Amino acid sequence: MPARALSAARPLSVALALLAAPAVAQAPKVPPPRAPATAPDPAFEAMRAAFEALPEAERKALQDALVWTGDYNSVVNGAFGRRTFEALNAARARTAGADPLDPRSRAAILAAGEAARKAVRFAVLADPASGAVLGVPERMVPKRSAVPGGTRWQSADGRLTLESRSFPAGSTDLEALFARATAPLADRKVTYKLKRPDFIVVTGETASGRSYLRYAAGPAGIRGFAIGYEAAQAADVDRLVIAIANSFVPFPNAPAEAPRIAAVPATKPPATGLPPAGMTSQVTAPQVTPPQVTPPQVVGTGLVVAPGRVLTASSVVETCPNLRVGAAPAKVLRSERGLALLEAAGLPAPKLPGLHGTSASEDRVVVAADGAGVSVAPGAMFAAMSGEARVTAPLQPGSAGAPVLDRAGGLAGLVARYPAAPRLVAGVVPPASFPVIPEDVIAAFLAEGGIATKPSAATAGSVGAAASAVGGAVIGLGCTR
Structure with missing residues (x-):
């Protein structure tokens, strides 16, 4: 396999820790001096009040749109925080200081986000192969093939790969998957790793590529996804990683979850290439047309x-x-x-x-x-x-x-x-x-x-x-x- 193809097929990723949860810093041996109390930021508090006055669905829609405009890089949860404040101010800067929360500005942000989403044909799909729900930029990864326990979506040139994976209960655990994803490799640098009792996140880089991997554990086993891409694509793909992570529902049949479901499109010719870093190379399984979920x-x-x-x-x-x-x-x-x-x-x-x-x-x-x-x-x-x-x-x-x-x-x-x-x-x-x-x-x-x-x-x-x-x-x- 040519060296460039091997590099493109095993890309590693940027640290997008805020998609899962904030990293927990190690406690210093000597407590630092207490910082002096700071007065509340009037601009921050005013924007918080205006944002929190909106209904939850509208707050989440605004955050989601700001992900697609490249301004927001955190969890879409409707809660106001520093990252939401910074994202709204970034939107303000592009509109000559217009209030980003007035009705016209909100409509413009939502329209811009929807345009970016539709440009890549981003669809939140129920993946029968893994049992999870996740967003797929269908225009960017038109090639789809089956892999053991999941589905692989890939760009025509093989430079971008998205893969869903699943493991039956008792076949492995998060500890083993985390150890494998963070194992030292000569050509890879792990840029972020997070392990919690019910999920893990690992990102990394090589000289030419990046990747993001996430697994979640539940009674039905472990489900997750990984995305790998060349570093040159980061400007476009980093926001996709955030959108995919925000759309990911590992166990959509759990009582507390009600994901948006869309049908998985018909299968396409199998693709070749190695999976993203942190995932075991597998021979592509025979193509199987999964049952489609077609809601009204x-x-x-x-x-x-x-x-x-x-x-x-x-x-x-x-x-x-x-x-x-x-x-x-x-x-x-x-x-x-x-x-x-x-x-x-x-x-x-x-x-x-x-x-x-x-x-x-x-x-x-x-x-x-x-x-x-x-x-x-x-x-x-x-x-x-x-x-x-x-x-x-x-x-x-x-x-x-x-x-x-x-x-x-x-x-x-x-x-x-x-x-x-x-x-x-x-x-x-x-x-x-x-x-x-x-x-x-x-x-x-x-x-x-x-x-x-x-x-x-x-x-x-x-x-x-x-x-x-x-x-x-x-x-x-x-x-x-």
């Missing part, structure tokens, strides 16, 4: 307005007559005036917000479901020349039926429909205008079904405060063909 496609958004009752736009029903809420089929009870009332089992608690008040402000908040959960988008309401109510917002597919709220959390309408082929800019749907079914039509429709509404009594607040008016009652409506 999210085609719309519903609002739980009463026990067992979901309000959505009738365009969602017209798009798919076989709607589902999770695993339960949804029965159409009524469909008229652009609205539909569905019946389904296993719904969250209903939360019907008060109706839009008389505020002159046209600022709006759209709370929509998508394949990843629930998204919150700031927008503005206006009346078209035809008199039709419309909202301008950066909405994504699945937003038909989404509640449109004013800044006090009052229900101002529902998104009536979403285009079948939306316009894309850099792979992302930019802000556009969408028709809205107004609140008076909603009130009359619900009243005919025995569901009473009332005016909103709240005062205007932040985007997050407004979105909290519908709490967990916004759900995705899936479609089975």
Whole structure:
């Protein structure tokens, strides 16, 4: 094997310790002198207050987008800390000092993150071979092959390799895997190593390559992944490592975990090449087409307005007559005036917000479901020349039926429909205008079904405060063909 190919096939990685947990420094033999107390940083505290006022889903989405813009290199958990503060300030610096937490700036950050994610076709997949869930940059690693206990994804030139691995319970332990991954090698330098009772992380470097390896232990055994790449690719791949580590769910069937699942694509011709450092070289196993996991496609958004009752736009029903809420089929009870009332089992608690008040402000908040959960988008309401109510917002597919709220959390309408082929800019749907079914039509429709509404009594607040008016009652409506 040529020397360059061997080097590229066994790359080692940069220390990205913050993906797993902060390293614990050894205690000094002599305690250092106590540092003088410092006054709170007003800028830090102000940004903390603004960030923590957002709902958790929005905080996590913002952190995830900042990973993709190259500003944030830590765990996506919705918690505010120094790294989040620095990432938001980096975003501020690129926008001539604009507040990164105002609605327009947040929308721009989310759009930039989504564009970067879509540019590499990053998909969070259920890997049947290992049993784990992890993100895969499918455009960068189009070659897929089976390996014992996992799957290997590789770039066309073999310079980038991502591999999932698994070991049955009792076949090995984290101690042995950690020892093997950190064993001295003449051409490798371990740049970071972390061992905890339930997971390990090891990163390293060679003269031309880098790698990141992570394993987690559970009742079903050990599952993990490793990624290896050339040092020249670090500018692009380092943020991918962070995104993959944040997406990794080793045991998705555990009761406490609810990962985003997407189907693994059909198998491709087997690839050759050695696995990343810290992993044992294996002969590629015969190609096997794994069973695919195909969840219902999210085609719309519903609002739980009463026990067992979901309000959505009738365009969602017209798009798919076989709607589902999770695993339960949804029965159409009524469909008229652009609205539909569905019946389904296993719904969250209903939360019907008060109706839009008389505020002159046209600022709006759209709370929509998508394949990843629930998204919150700031927008503005206006009346078209035809008199039709419309909202301008950066909405994504699945937003038909989404509640449109004013800044006090009052229900101002529902998104009536979403285009079948939306316009894309850099792979992302930019802000556009969408028709809205107004609140008076909603009130009359619900009243005919025995569901009473009332005016909103709240005062205007932040985007997050407004979105909290519908709490967990916004759900995705899936479609089975």
